[in-house]
Amino acid sequence: MPQQETNVASEGFNVLWVTALVNWVAKEVESRHTSDAYRWPVIRFYDADVYQALPSIRLFIIRDKSSGGLAAINAAKEWPSGVQRPDADVLTSPNLFATVKRLYTDFNVRQQDLLFLLPEDDLNVTDSWNQMSSAQQNALRIQLAYVVRNQFYYVRGFDAMGNFIIPPGYDFLANECKRFLEDHPSYDKNVFLMTRFDSSNRFSVTLDQEVRTVLRSQGFDPVRADDKMYMPDRNLWNNVCVYMLCCSSGIAILEDRVADEFNPNVAIEYGFMRALNKPTLLLADRAFRNLRADIIGTLRETFDLTDIEATIPTAVERWLRDSSGL
Numbered sequence: 001m002p003q004q005e006t007n008v009a010s011e012g013f014n015v016l017w018v019t020a021l022v023n024w025v026a027k028e029v030e031s032r033h034t035s036d037a038y039r040w041p042v043i044r045f046y047d048a049d050v051y052q053a054l055p056s057i058r059l060f061i062i063r064d065k066s067s068g069g070l071a072a073i074n075a076a077k078e079w080p081s082g083v084q085r086p087d088a089d090v091l092t093s094p095n096l097f098a099t100v101k102r103l104y105t106d107f108n109v110r111q112q113d114l115l116f117l118l119p120e121d122d123l124n125v126t127d128s129w130n131q132m133s134s135a136q137q138n139a140l141r142i143q144l145a146y147v148v149r150n151q152f153y154y155v156r157g158f159d160a161m162g163n164f165i166i167p168p169g170y171d172f173l174a175n176e177c178k179r180f181l182e183d184h185p186s187y188d189k190n191v192f193l194m195t196r197f198d199s200s201n202r203f204s205v206t207l208d209q210e211v212r213t214v215l216r217s218q219g220f221d222p223v224r225a226d227d228k229m230y231m232p233d234r235n236l237w238n239n240v241c242v243y244m245l246c247c248s249s250g251i252a253i254l255e256d257r258v259a260d261e262f263n264p265n266v267a268i269e270y271g272f273m274r275a276l277n278k279p280t281l282l283l284a285d286r287a288f289r290n291l292r293a294d295i296i297g298t299l300r301e302t303f304d305l306t307d308i309e310a311t312i313p314t315a316v317e318r319w320l321r322d323s324s325g326l
Contacts, residue, residue, distance in 0.1 A: 013122055018048040018062060018073050020125045021116055028148050036155050041066070041112035048073045053086055053117065061107055062114040083107070091119060092135040100143060111154040116143050166245055167276065173242055176230040180246045183228070184221050191215055192247035193224045194269040196255070203255075203305055210312040211251065211283075218320055223247065225269075244272050248279075249323070251316070255285040255305055281319045283312075 026043045029036070037043075041064035048071070051059040058076075065071075079085060083106045086099050093099075100115065109115045119136055121128050129137065149165070156174050164187040166174060184190050193211060198204045208224070215222040225240045244250070252270040254263075273280045282300035301315035 013120070013128075014048075014050045014058070014060075014076060015073050016125050017118060017128075018050075018060060018071075021060060021114060022046065022062060024144060025114065025147060025151075028144060029151075032148070033152060033155075036152070039155060041151055041154060042114055046071050046114075050074070050076045051079050052076055053079060054088055056088065056120055057086065057090065058118050058120050059086075059103065059107075060114070060116045060118060061109055063110070064112040080106075086117060090117060091139040092133070096139055096142060097146070100146060111150045114147050116140065116147075164246070164248075170241065170245060173238060173245065176238070176242045177246050179230050180242050184223060184246065186221060187246065188248045189220050190247040190249075191220050191222045192243050192250040192269070192273065193222050193253070194250055194266045194273075195224070195253035196263045196266065197224065197226065203308070206308050207253065207255075207305070207312070210308050211253070211316060214313050214316045215320075218317070220320075222251075240269065241272075244269065244276070244278075249273075250278060250280040251283050251319075252280060253283045254288045254300075256288055279323050281316070281323075283315060283319075 022042060026037075026040075029040050029043070033040070042062055045065040046062050047065050048060065048062045050073075051061070053059045084102070086103070087093060087095070090096055090099050096117075100117065103109070103117075104115055107115070118140070119128075119132060121131060123131060132140075152171070153166075153174065156178060164181070166177060181187065193208070195208065195211075196204065197208060212222040223243060225243045229239055230242045231239045250269070250273045252266050252273075254266065256263075270280060270282070284300050284302050285305045286302050287305065301319055303311040303315050
C-alpha cells in the first residue's frame, strides 16, 4: 500500500495522495525494474491535476515533467463537459480496466504519466487505505500495474498505449517485440500465419503466397514465424511468442495431405492465440481428416488445396468481412 501520514482535509487529501501514489510507483519500480529505476518518469518531477469525477470518487492525473523543477499539485478541477463520468461502482466493477483506458484517451494521458481513480474521504493515506474494501484496494493495485506496465514500455522506447500489450510473464521479450514492431509498426494490421511450410512443396508455397496476397490487398501485414529471427539466442519458441504477441489476429491453416497429422506447431500456436483472446481464423482444407474434438464446435472457413487460387480469396475475405473489427 502507499505510505503517507499527515492528516488534513479536502485539498490536503489531494496533496497527500499525489505524493503517496508517486511513492507507491517508485517502490514498485525499485522492486520489479531496479536497473531502469534511475530513468523512470514521474518519480522526480511532475505536475498533478485532480478532478471530482463523482461525489465519492476523484480522478488523479500526474504528468511527468521532464524539464525538472518543483512538483506542482493544482487545486481540484471541474469535470470537463463532454467527458463521460465513470460509473458509481467503477472501483468494484469488472469494467474498471475499460474505464481507465477510456480516461487515458479522454484526458490525453501519455504513457509516462499516471492516472488513478480513488474513493474520496478526508482521512490520511494510511487510514484511507484501511477504510477501503478489499475490492477497492484491488482496484488500486490493478491501476498501479497498468501504470507501471505503460511506463516500462515507455522507458524501453516503444508505444504501448494502443491495443498492443505484453501479458504478465513475457516482459523479457520487450526488446524483441520493439524490434518486431519497428519492422511491422501497425499492430492492429499484423496477422500471424500458422501453417506447415515446406519450400520444396508447391502446395505449401502457393498456399502461403495466396493467403498473403489476399491479406495485403485488404491492408493487412501477414507474417510467419520463420520470416525473421528476433531472438539473440535464436530460441525458436520465444521467437514464435514475439510474433504471436505482436500480431492482433491470426490464421491457422489446417491441411493433412502433405503429412497425415494435425500439425502440433499449428495446434499450440492456435491455442496460444485463442488464450490471448485474439481473433483467429481456422482455415481448413476440405479434405482435412484430423480435426480434434475440442475445435469441432469452432466456426471455420474451408478451401481446396488442389484449387488454392480459386478458394482461398473467398474464405479469407469472408472472415475479414465478418470480423469487421480487425
